[in-house]
Amino acid sequence: MRRPVMSICLALLGPGMAAAAEPALDPLNSPVWPSIRSKYLSGGPVVFDDRVKVSVPSIVENQAQVPITADARNLPGVKKLVIVADLNPIQHILTLTPAKASAYISFRMKVEQGTPVRAAAQTEDGVWHVGGTYLSAAGGGCSAPALARGEARWSATVGQAQGKVWRQPDGSARVRLRVRHPMDTGLARNNTPAYFIESLQMSGSSRDPLATLELFEPVSEDPTVTLMLRLPATDASVDVEGRDNNGGIYKSSLPVAPQS
Amino acid sequence: MQGLPPGMTRRRLLAALAGTAAAQYVSAFGLEASPLSYTLKPQQLAKGVWYVAGAQEAISRDNGGAIANTVVLDSKAGAIVVDTGPSLRYGQQLATLARDLTNKDIARVYVTHFHPDHMFGNQAFRPDTLASSTGVIDGIKSMGSAFADAMYYAAGDWMRGTEPVMPGTILGTEPEDFGDRIIRPLHMTGHTAADLALFDEVSGVLIAGDLVFLDRAPTTPHADIARWRNTLAALGGISHGLLIPGHGPAEPGARGIAQTRQWLETIETQIIEAFDKGLDVAETTALALPAWTEKIALARYEYERSVMHLYAKLEASRWPRVDVR
Numbered sequence A: 001m002r003r004p005v006m007s008i009c010l011a012l013l014g015p016g017m018a019a020a021a022e023p024a025l026d027p028l029n030s031p032v033w034p035s036i037r038s039k040y041l042s043g044g045p046v047v048f049d050d051r052v053k054v055s056v057p058s059i060v061e062n063q064a065q066v067p068i069t070a071d072a073r074n075l076p077g078v079k080k081l082v083i084v085a086d087l088n089p090i091q092h093i094l095t096l097t098p099a100k101a102s103a104y105i106s107f108r109m110k111v112e113q114g115t116p117v118r119a120a121a122q123t124e125d126g127v128w129h130v131g132g133t134y135l136s137a138a139g140g141g142c143s144a145p146a147l148a149r150g151e152a153r154w155s156a157t158v159g160q161a162q163g164k165v166w167r168q169p170d171g172s173a174r175v176r177l178r179v180r181h182p183m184d185t186g187l188a189r190n191n192t193p194a195y196f197i198e199s200l201q202m203s204g205s206s207r208d209p210l211a212t213l214e215l216f217e218p219v220s221e222d223p224t225v226t227l228m229l230r231l232p233a234t235d236a237s238v239d240v241e242g243r244d245n246n247g248g249i250y251k252s253s254l255p256v257a258p259q260s
Numbered sequence B: 001m002q003g004l005p006p007g008m009t010r011r012r013l014l015a016a017l018a019g020t021a022a023a024q025y026v027s028a029f030g031l032e033a034s035p036l037s038y039t040l041k042p043q044q045l046a047k048g049v050w051y052v053a054g055a056q057e058a059i060s061r062d063n064g065g066a067i068a069n070t071v072v073l074d075s076k077a078g079a080i081v082v083d084t085g086p087s088l089r090y091g092q093q094l095a096t097l098a099r100d101l102t103n104k105d106i107a108r109v110y111v112t113h114f115h116p117d118h119m120f121g122n123q124a125f126r127p128d129t130l131a132s133s134t135g136v137i138d139g140i141k142s143m144g145s146a147f148a149d150a151m152y153y154a155a156g157d158w159m160r161g162t163e164p165v166m167p168g169t170i171l172g173t174e175p176e177d178f179g180d181r182i183i184r185p186l187h188m189t190g191h192t193a194a195d196l197a198l199f200d201e202v203s204g205v206l207i208a209g210d211l212v213f214l215d216r217a218p219t220t221p222h223a224d225i226a227r228w229r230n231t232l233a234a235l236g237g238i239s240h241g242l243l244i245p246g247h248g249p250a251e252p253g254a255r256g257i258a259q260t261r262q263w264l265e266t267i268e269t270q271i272i273e274a275f276d277k278g279l280d281v282a283e284t285t286a287l288a289l290p291a292w293t294e295k296i297a298l299a300r301y302e303y304e305r306s307v308m309h310l311y312a313k314l315e316a317s318r319w320p321r322v323d324v325r
Ligand SMILES: [Zn+2]
Pocket: A142, B113, B115, B191, B210, B219
């Protein structure tokens, strides 16, 4: 009952399809894992690794806004963190390049059915370390699918940003940022073309990126992210530059107390 | 979001699948052929007062969505029903039960609010007997169809044939006289934008709908917690006898009002404090709840849902603008 969609997909594909020739069996036993692997995790061997954790809610309250956290902080030397959802129409959700940041990201995504959600962390030796969990998309009782967006004039609010930075005891800067954007997938019934923020780059005073996020259509409307940056102690702001697939540029600057 | 064919809601999709080769795979969706039947066990609380206690659970294919309390009152004018349950089938069974218990026809059916576990049995009653506030009716109008989709998904075949039905009678503030019962509608707000509580001025029975939960964690998907707390203070000021909550046991006294207030205060404070420290949804969800909540059914489940409900509002309202113009 908790995994209706998944079990149907497996049944339709029949037995024996699951990863017979894979070096390591997919712990989530997903029929599409082999193709995910070859499409998104090229250039190095792939291992399943418990140090890469994905948290999803135990209940999907709003299919348009499902909070996801990927945490590979226990794995040293992560140069890239890729988030994929096997059974999403668009599987690649986002990629974090944590140049000077923790291998940690939280955000929200759209789902329309239960799916494995995975984080693949590539370390400096090229190895992909994969962790993940199954997201069960059953609805939440007193809840309902999200209402169609009521806002008639998106142009008035698009790119507005809100957020805050917290200096952590270890000196790092925890950033939480929300950018108003419809994040249209281009797959909706009303032929709305794809319109989404495709990158967010965070930097300090040196202008070198501390973290770069490549976003795809499944990231929820008004993308809201949490990142932890190794911001120099003397820096007084985090600067963000976002870009959407229509060429829109969105800049923000978040003040932060220098480390005392 | 996307993916379903044009015009295809989840419940239409399920109906379409039922006649195809795919049907054999769909038993996982609960489209079994055998007719489902609720076990409605009325508990008598006082002379002419019964309630059917909802399961202290989340909506599932096991309970068919029958998680909220429904109430039957006897009166000289006929049976009075409060809330209609989660589905057409439940409504039909409740209507039969109300007639059997009172030996009378149904004079009035009050709908306390627009949540699906309280109003999807409306279809089983005559529209003019169904009564509520304009706010509740507007809620069913705008959200009924989406709720139906969600309920078909969560409760499966129990929902077969169920469609949203708007109450045909709009209540003002004056009490309705049923001879030996005088029912005063109390138009309130907090659990949703329009919550109807009902007070029998003759017997002192207070039927609170989902403004009051007892020994079951309150739900917050459409809540305004500040308003809800004010409303609970107002409810606490009514000198009542029996208190019948929307979920949880009916009993004399105000324990449900106090407990609902304490829950809302506890989770709101905890969530806002965590939010202001910069924790994200997963981190705040993982925080422990105070020990007293261990006795509350679905505490962790509803806390997790409330974190998601509150976070979106807090992000929009508590963070400064940072875009560079
Ligand atoms: Zn409710």
